[in-house]
Amino acid sequence: MVRYQDFDWREQMKIKVDFNHMMSDFLGSREGFSPEDMQGLADRVGQAHGSMAEKKNNGGMDWRRLPFTPGHILEEILKVAQNLRKEFETFVLLGIGGSALGPLAVQTALNHLHYNELPREKRGGPKIYILDNVDPERVRALLDVIDPATTVFNVVSKSGSTSETMAQFMIVQQWLQEKVGNQYARHIIATTDRERGNLIKIAQKEGYTTFYVPSGVGGRYSELSPVGLLPAAVAGIDIKEMLAGAAYMDQLCEEGNVWANPAYLLAVLQYLAMGRGKNISVMMPYANSLKYFADWYAQLWAESLGKRFNLRGEEVFMGQTPVKALGATDQHSQVQLYTEGPFDKVVGFLAVEEYRQEVAIPKTFEEIPGIAFLGGHTLGELIKAEQMATEYALLKAQRLNYTILLPEVNAFTVGQLIQLLEIQTAFLGELLNINAFDQPGVEEGKNATYALLGRPGYEEKRMELESRPAKKKEFII
Numbered sequence: 001m002v003r004y005q006d007f008d009w010r011e012q013m014k015i016k017v018d019f020n021h022m023m024s025d026f027l028g029s030r031e032g033f034s035p036e037d038m039q040g041l042a043d044r045v046g047q048a049h050g051s052m053a054e055k056k057n058n059g060g061m062d063w064r065r066l067p068f069t070p071g072h073i074l075e076e077i078l079k080v081a082q083n084l085r086k087e088f089e090t091f092v093l094l095g096i097g098g099s100a101l102g103p104l105a106v107q108t109a110l111n112h113l114h115y116n117e118l119p120r121e122k123r124g125g126p127k128i129y130i131l132d133n134v135d136p137e138r139v140r141a142l143l144d145v146i147d148p149a150t151t152v153f154n155v156v157s158k159s160g161s162t163s164e165t166m167a168q169f170m171i172v173q174q175w176l177q178e179k180v181g182n183q184y185a186r187h188i189i190a191t192t193d194r195e196r197g198n199l200i201k202i203a204q205k206e207g208y209t210t211f212y213v214p215s216g217v218g219g220r221y222s223e224l225s226p227v228g229l230l231p232a233a234v235a236g237i238d239i240k241e242m243l244a245g246a247a248y249m250d251q252l253c254e255e256g257n258v259w260a261n262p263a264y265l266l267a268v269l270q271y272l273a274m275g276r277g278k279n280i281s282v283m284m285p286y287a288n289s290l291k292y293f294a295d296w297y298a299q300l301w302a303e304s305l306g307k308r309f310n311l312r313g314e315e316v317f318m319g320q321t322p323v324k325a326l327g328a329t330d331q332h333s334q335v336q337l338y339t340e341g342p343f344d345k346v347v348g349f350l351a352v353e354e355y356r357q358e359v360a361i362p363k364t365f366e367e368i369p370g371i372a373f374l375g376g377h378t379l380g381e382l383i384k385a386e387q388m389a390t391e392y393a394l395l396k397a398q399r400l401n402y403t404i405l406l407p408e409v410n411a412f413t414v415g416q417l418i419q420l421l422e423i424q425t426a427f428l429g430e431l432l433n434i435n436a437f438d439q440p441g442v443e444e445g446k447n448a449t450y451a452l453l454g455r456p457g458y459e460e461k462r463m464e465l466e467s468r469p470a471k472k473k474e475f476i477i
């Protein structure tokens with residue numbers, strides 16, 4: 001069913017998944033998988049597909065509706081973003097985890113790699129900073145270089161209670177009050193849950209412009225909600241095109257047949273790999289623009305799939321450790337381990353067919369054959385050759401690897417990539433029969449922080465912490 005205009009163009013911009021090097025045809029049957037291995041999962045795949053469809057229709061996966069965000073919400077985001085682009089010189093996002101990694105990944109993918117250093121007229125909008133930590137040196141350094149009079153802060157927290165984000169917000173709110181007086185509320189925009197948490201209460205009381213994260217959308221699945229759309233629009237990114245890409249991929253991934261559904265296919269292969277003890281998932285983009293997609297994916301993969309559960313009375317510890325790498329940089333750091341280390345990984349490349357910029361390597365030093373061969377090629381040719389060469393090296397060492405190929409990095413393909421990886425993760429969660437949408441393991445650390453800093457209601461936790469075994473001096477040298 002064709003739902004979008006300009007289908008040919010979109011077809012050309014379709015992301016492709018090359019899984020040749022996951023298959024026994026290439027890696028042999030000890031490492032690779034056969035169509036029969038995949039067929040053996042047919043029942044499980046059918047159940048998981050049914051469950052995906054059920055959740056999609058009945059509110060258990062509201063993030064799948066984000067590509068189809070109603071026009072009036074988009075128009076509101078675009079209107080506010082347009083004003084911010086005119087009024088402010090600096091936009092600072094305060095957030096952590098899913099409230100920061102998506103905006104960082106998209107901003108890096110779709111804007112100039114040195115965006116903040118471009119002159120204002122070339123940027124067309126404010127400088128963008130994403131403050132996703134509470135390292136005091138980092139926070140102080142940022143406050144040192146921005147002008148409060150021309151800065152707007154977007155405080156993003158789905159729960160409205162995350163310590164890091166709320167601490168940043170409290171610092172910034174007071175800083176603004178001191179610097180710009182009673183105009184400070186103009187400099188703060190909140191993105192949060194419509195009902196839950198402290199941020200919404202403060203935002204309503206103080207009259208901040210506020211955007212809402214739909215209640216059924218968790219942090220790591222929220223990039224296509226106002227969490228990611230507002231900062232992207234402020235940075236001049238075409239958010240409608242990004243959503244169109246996500247919608248296009250969503251449509252492709254409605255298919256129950258694994259061989260026609262790229263997200264299901266990747267999930268099934270990872271499932272089989274996990275069954276053979278591959279407990280590390282590497283994401284290695286061969287593009288600086290996609291570098292932070294590896295960070296975004298790391299949270300998505302780790303929080304969604306790292307789960308403990310009870311299976312017929314036995315505790316099971318599930319998950320695959322995500323590892324971030326960057327091609328070609330990490331060829332000279334990690335690839336040695338990938339080719340000769342333990343057989344415990346699946347390496348996923350993000351490759352780009354057409355880089356948006358090209359740089360020719362001049363034909364110089366012709367008297368030195370060891371480097372002269374580079375002359376006349378382009379950097380695009382070099383980096384693509386390196387990606388292919390690394391694929392080949394892994395193949396030769398019989399290591400599982402696959403490639404997600406983007407025809408180009410643009411808003412449409414980035415939207416596809418987000419939806420592809422989210423559906424893959426959710427579907428793998430269904431195959432593993434785990435809840436890919438909670439993160440109970442993060443709560444212990446969060447609660448211990450509350451207890452240590454004296455949050456009311458956490459007195460018992462504090463006592464528990466104080467009675468932990470004291471560290472031994474002899475074990476610290």
Ligand SMILES: O=P(O)(O)OC[C@H]1O[C@](O)(CO)[C@@H](O)[C@@H]1O
Nearest residue numbers: 097098099157158159162219442
């Ligand atoms: O948007 P919030 O609610 O501040 O949460 C930030 C992040 O904290 C977590 O809850 C735990 O790390 C993530 O799942 C989430 O993305």
